[in-house]
Amino acid sequence: xxxxxVVLLSGGVDSTTTLAIAQSQGYEVWAMSFRYGQxxxxxxxxxxxxxxxxxxxxxxxxxxxxxxxxxxxxxxxxDVPKDRFEDEIxxxxxxxxxxxxxxxxxxxAMAWAETLEIDTIFIGVNALDYSGYPDCxxxxxEAYQRMANMATKAGVEGKTELKILxxxxxxxxxxxxxxxxxxxxxxxxxxxCYDPDDFGRACGLCDSCFLRKKGFAEAGVIDGITYLS
Amino acid sequence: xxxxxVVLLSGGVDSTTTLAIAQSQGYEVWAMSFRYGQxxxxxxxxxxxxxxxxxxxxxxxxxxxxxxxxxxxxxxxxDVPKDRFEDEIxxxxxxxxxxxxxxxxxxxAMAWAETLEIDTIFIGVNALDYSGYPDCxxxxxEAYQRMANMATKAGVEGKTELKILxxxxxxxxxxxxxxxxxxxxxxxxxxxCYDPDDFGRACGLCDSCFLRKKGFAEAGVIDGITYLS
Numbered sequence: 001x002x003x004x005x006v007v008l009l010s011g012g013v014d015s016t017t018t019l020a021i022a023q024s025q026g027y028e029v030w031a032m033s034f035r036y037g038q039x040x041x042x043x044x045x046x047x048x049x050x051x052x053x054x055x056x057x058x059x060x061x062x063x064x065x066x067x068x069x070x071x072x073x074x075x076x077x078x079d080v081p082k083d084r085f086e087d088e089i090x091x092x093x094x095x096x097x098x099x100x101x102x103x104x105x106x107x108x109a110m111a112w113a114e115t116l117e118i119d120t121i122f123i124g125v126n127a128l129d130y131s132g133y134p135d136c137x138x139x140x141x142e143a144y145q146r147m148a149n150m151a152t153k154a155g156v157e158g159k160t161e162l163k164i165l166x167x168x169x170x171x172x173x174x175x176x177x178x179x180x181x182x183x184x185x186x187x188x189x190x191x192x193c194y195d196p197d198d199f200g201r202a203c204g205l206c207d208s209c210f211l212r213k214k215g216f217a218e219a220g221v222i223d224g225i226t227y228l229s
Numbered sequence: 230x231x232x233x234x235v236v237l238l239s240g241g242v243d244s245t246t247t248l249a250i251a252q253s254q255g256y257e258v259w260a261m262s263f264r265y266g267q268x269x270x271x272x273x274x275x276x277x278x279x280x281x282x283x284x285x286x287x288x289x290x291x292x293x294x295x296x297x298x299x300x301x302x303x304x305x306x307x308d309v310p311k312d313r314f315e316d317e318i319x320x321x322x323x324x325x326x327x328x329x330x331x332x333x334x335x336x337x338a339m340a341w342a343e344t345l346e347i348d349t350i351f352i353g354v355n356a357l358d359y360s361g362y363p364d365c366x367x368x369x370x371e372a373y374q375r376m377a378n379m380a381t382k383a384g385v386e387g388k389t390e391l392k393i394l395x396x397x398x399x400x401x402x403x404x405x406x407x408x409x410x411x412x413x414x415x416x417x418x419x420x421x422c423y424d425p426d427d428f429g430r431a432c433g434l435c436d437s438c439f440l441r442k443k444g445f446a447e448a449g450v451i452d453g454i455t456y457l458s
Contacts, residue, residue, distance in 0.1 A: 063294050066340070100340025103380045107336040111295070111329025140379040147372035151332045151364045 003027045005120040005165075006113045008105055009059070011046035012192050013212060014168055017180035018124035019054055021167045024183055030116060031056040032109055036066045036101070042200045046191045053189065062108055066098060102135035106144055110162065114152050119162050126168045126176070141166055173215030181221050188224030197228060204229035232256045234349040234394075235342045237334055238288070240275035241421050242441060243397055246409035247353035248283055250396045253412055259345060260285040261338055265295045265330070271429045275420045282418065291337055295327060331364035332373070339377050339391065348391055355397045355405070370395055402444030410450050417453030426457060433458035 005027040009015045022029055033047040044061055051059035102125065109121045125136040134140065145164045152162060168176055180187065192212040193202035202209050204227035216223040234256040238244045251258055262276040273290055280288035331354065338350045354365040363369065374393045381391060397405055409416065421441040422431035431438050433456035445452040 063292065065292050098340075099343040099382070100336055100380065103339060103377070104333070104336040107329055107333040110332060111327075114328040134382055135380045137379065140376070143372075143376035143379045147369070147376040148332070150366065150369040150372045151329065153328070153363055 003120070004030065004057075004116070004118045005122050006030045006032055006109045006116070006118055007056070007122040008109055008124070009033050009047050009051060009056075010124075011043040011050060011190060012124075012208075013173075013180070013187060013190050013215070014124035014126060014176060015047075016050050016054075016124075016185055016187070016190050017176050017183075018122050018167060019050070019056070020180055020183040020185045022122045022165075023054070027120065027122075029054075029056045030112070030118065031059040032105075032112060033059070033061045034105060034108070035061055035063045036098075036104075042196055043191050046189055046200075050189050053186065060112070064104065064108075066101070066104075100135075102133070102140070103144070106148075106164065110148050110151065113162065120165060121162065122165050122167070124168050125166050126173075127170060128172055138166070138169055141169070172218070173211055174218035177215050177219040177221050181219070186224075187216075187221075190225075201226045201228050203227070232349070233259065233286075233345070233347045234351050235259045235261055235338045235345070235347055236285070236351040237338055237353070238262050238276050238280060238285075239353075240272040240279060240419060241353075241437075242402075242409070242416060242419050242444070243353035243355060243405060244276075245279050245283075245414055245416070245419050246405050246412075247351050247396060248279070248285070249409055249412040249414045251351045251394075252283070256349065256351075258283075258285045259341070259347065260288040261334075261341060262288070262290045263334060263337070264290055264292045265327075265333075271425055272420050275418055275429075279418050282415065289341075293333065293337075295330070295333075329364070331362075331369070335373055335377075335393065339380065342391065343381050350391065350393050352393060352395055353397050354395050355402075356399060357401055367395070367398055370398070401447070402440055403447035406444050406448040406450050410448070415453070416445075416450075419454070430455045430457050432456070 003026050005022050007019045007022050007029045009019055009031040010033065019029055019031065031051040033044055035041070035044060048059060102123070106121065106123065113119065113121055125141065127137055141164055145162065148162045148164070171179070177187070191200060192208045194206040194208050195203045202225055209227065212223070232255050234251050236248045236251050236258045238248055238260040239262065248258055248260065260280040262273055264270070264273060277288060331352070335350065335352065342348065342350055354370065356366055370393055374391065377391045377393070400408070406416070420429060421437045423435040423437050424432045431454055438456065441452070
């Protein structure tokens with residue numbers, strides 16, 4: 001019997017690499033994305049293309065509405081910061097932080113996994129390049145896994161233990177890109193930019209573009225995407 | 230300064246009583262309900278009426294789509310069990326269990342609380358009459374609270390600690406109804422039935438109706454709603 005896993009897939013470099021790593025470990029992948037009031041819906045198109053081209057067993061997009069209560073530059077009409085110096089990135093918790101986002105995403109992944117009787121979830125969180133998001137830290141993931149095993153039928157019946165796997169947790173962006181390249185990931189399909197134009201071209205100036213460019217340069221891998229700056 | 234709390238409000242007896250208890254403890258209430266693919270949307274109308282009549286500071290309904298992955302009689306086209314004997318109720322985990330529901334609800338409550346800078350969440354879970362739901366047990370709530378304090382900005386910065394309060398956790402249905410009556414709750418506004426008719430009249434035969442009728446009888450309180458059976 002094949003191993004099965006739910007993989008959270010945003011359509012960026014990290015989640016796409018995570019999907020490739022899960023497959024390289026022998027998992028069949030059920031990919032899950034969210035329409036959560038992102039200012040641009042392009043990343044969902046990319047997630048769909050990535051899931052299809054990497055032959056995920058299934059891909060679903062779950063509608064949730066984080067805009068109902070606001071609080072982040074990624075869902076509100078706040079300007080995304082541009083062209084910051086490196087030492088400004090990761091200094092405190094940035095305004096692009098979406099309160100509760102990973103907690104909410106993992107909760108849906110847990111519910112879907114329980115429905116499918118799958119006991120493994122992959123999430124591409126990263127503690128080194130995490131830019132100050134509290135819900136990307138290993139302590140958070142451990143606490144989440146412990147809670148999830150109290151929350152589910154299988155957990156209560158002692159049948160199975162839900163595992164949350166975070167293969168990128170201690171990798172640098174360059175290491176992630178190197179690993180993905182070895183696994184044949186087509187990064188041309190991925191979108192990292194917080195503020196792309198209508199054609200999906202990256203701004204080249206936001207924190208996410210900055211970290212991506214730096215990662216590809218350090219990895220010595222050519223980045224196939226187009227930057228406006 | 231007034232104390233503030235987010236209260237999860239489904240429109241049933243337990244969450245309505247929880248709201249009244251929160252107010253009796255001096256909390257201003259931000260009430261939160263979910264449109265999650267319930268087979269009947271009536272309970273959201275009731276939640277709105279309850280929030281208005283009990284003067285919640287604000288009430289929001291968050292759209293989420295649990296139907297996307299199915300798995301429960303409350304969101305699928307499975308028949309709700311009717312007219313069971315008492316000893317059949319609470320024997321194992323019922324098919325009305327929605328995988329991950331409380332985990333998902335609490336995750337949204339946590340995110341909203343963080344946005345509002347509120348550090349208290351009330352949820353009307355109950356370990357005695359919980360009918361076998363794993364995510365109504367005190368161990369689950371404790372694990373959730375621990376995780377939530379790892380997930381949030383305030384938690385990381387050590388500024389505040391999120392508390393999840395469950396005033397009903399060890400009360401019987403009769404005790405809940407007695408308490409609510411003392412606090413002046415109008416239970417005529419609440420809806421418990423898993424399978425009401427189009428006018429919101431309770432079937433009188435599902436497990437939830439059974440437990441409600443028994444609770445009102447034991448509490449010696451008149452139930453103001455209409456039952457079809």
